[in-house]
Amino acid sequence: MNYTRRREKLAERLEPYSLFLAYSGKAPYRIGDELYPFETNRDFYYLTGIKEPNLVYLLFKDADGYEEELFTERFDPVMAKWVGGKIQAKEASEISGIDGESILYLDQLEDEIGSYLNRYAAKNISLKPCLRKEEVSQEDDWLTKEVRRLQRHYPSLKVYNASGILTEMRLVKDAEEIKELKRGIHVTNEALKLMWSNLKPGMNESEAEAWFDFTLKKERMGHSFESIFGSGQNGTTLHYSENNCVMKDGTLLLTDLGASSNYYCADISRTVPVNGKFTKRQREIYETVLACNRHIIDYARNGMTLRDLHLESVKFYEKALPKIGLCKKGKTVHDYYFHSVGHMLGLETHDVAIPGYAIRNGNVFTVEPGLYIEEEGIGVRIEDNIVMKNGRAEVLSAEIMKDPDEIEAFFAKR
Ligand SMILES: [Mn+2]
Known part of the structure; x- marks a missing residue:
């Protein structure tokens, strides 16, 4: 599949100075130390082709083009021994077509979002999370919480759900x-x-x-x-x-x-x-x-x-x-x-x-x-x-x- 083409199409449909976010999701807790089987968020999958939990895709559309970044978990050698390693930048880049240089770590995400918002502060940035209504109703959904956090920190930030664009594309x-x-x-x-x-x-x-x-x-x-x-x-x-x-x-x-x-x-x-x-x-x-x-x-x-x-x-x-x-x-x-x-x-x-x-x-x-x-x-x-x-x-x-x-x-x- 040509995931890059899909992201280009998404970018074409966003207005300038939009900050788009999609989250791959997490498996819900089942019992004891077990989780339910993981299901990748389908909008995230549609845009990246990656089937891994806890990844964030960010696209920033400016006046004449777009930048994109993918945020992954840092390598944890102990977890790797128990359950296998998380996806690495090289593999993520190969599957999705996202430039390897643009694959960062989740602990860098907050700073990255902040830097976009500050750099283009004069431009009335709107935040475009891709959230389905079922996710919004999940109190512990990462993206839902992140949107709330950003609204608190940047009260003038306008938020528009981008899931409708993905619906039209996926149809x-x-x-x-x-x-x-x-x-x-x-x-x-x-x-x-x-x-x-x-x-x-x-x-x-x-x-x-x-x-x-x-x-x-x-x-x-x-x-x-x-x-x-x-x-x-x-x-x-x-x-x-x-x-x-x-x-x-x-x-x-x-x-x-x-x-x-x-x-x-x-x-x-x-x-x-x-x-x-x-x-x-x-x-x-x-x-x-x-x-x-x-x-x-x-x-x-x-x-x-x-x-x-x-x-x-x-x-x-x-x-x-x-x-x-x-x-x-x-x-x-x-x-x-x-x-x-x-x-x-x-x-x-x-x-x-x-x-x-x-x-x-x-x-x-x-x-x-x-x-x-x-x-x-x-x-x-x-x-x-x-x-x-x-x-x-x-x-x-x-x-x-x-x-x-x-x-x-x-x-x-x-
Ligand atoms: Mn049927």
Whole structure:
């Protein structure tokens, strides 16, 4: 990835005399002397490509250009023996493209910020921290605290959150980002096929999950989010992630899961019969959801919003559901379909988004209509990952089977 180009683009969008700050984050405390696994702040990662905790990226835009600096922890020989060394200037420079001379230590940061503020004091500098609202609500977030500290020391300093600029940039994916997404989707498919090959009635959902996880571990990929393995009735609970029930013969298994490649998240839902063969009723419902999935993919055009796509999926169901005996006795589509048709996808599963945003080339999102019929113990969701290309939806997850005949043939052949 060309991280330098991204930072240039960021600089182009900042007004002169802006001081931009991004922080890579820290793993939260878990228990004893343990931390939760570290997740790099995605805005920081997007700009630098570095996956390390406790780093600060600073960009100063002046009248005719910009300067940038990266602040790292000093080398600690004792820590290095216990948990390995922190990233060194040379490696950080190679990954990010930030000049090695501009890679400094965190204990120099305060002075550096002070020197920018003093040097350009006459210019009305504005501080542009890149902070998501979830971070602002975390009292111990470093960047939140730093912004407060600077406001105390420099009361006239104007502060504008720069996360909106990063949102706009991250919404449009380049070819390399699409490649990462496809890598995650491909591994997700391999993992699903291994799991399906071993699926049988009487097995616990947790065992099916273990078969899926095997491939991700082997390929050294993370999960985009906590996997959902819901069989029968469990498939009708939207965010069921207990994954600990025995899968009964004659039920469907709904899975919603994904592998992430360098944080780029696949997000795939598929629904298959536990014993490999749909009942007549299951197939009827499955085919309705599949028709909706295909209709929305076909319908999507540049300029539409995700809400437009969602409303179209509701309209589709309004026509289709009465034909399969649903929506009787005052029930409506919303009784069987209570989530929206999709969301943006990228460095986060529910990626950054802008309300009312008109989709355009390079946007990546999900199309995931479902139907959840509690009284019948049938839950179906079919979710694909889409990129807009030449104004139309291209299915990134086309390799993952969803045709019911193909699914039955796969199970019969095992
Ligand atoms: Mn999704």
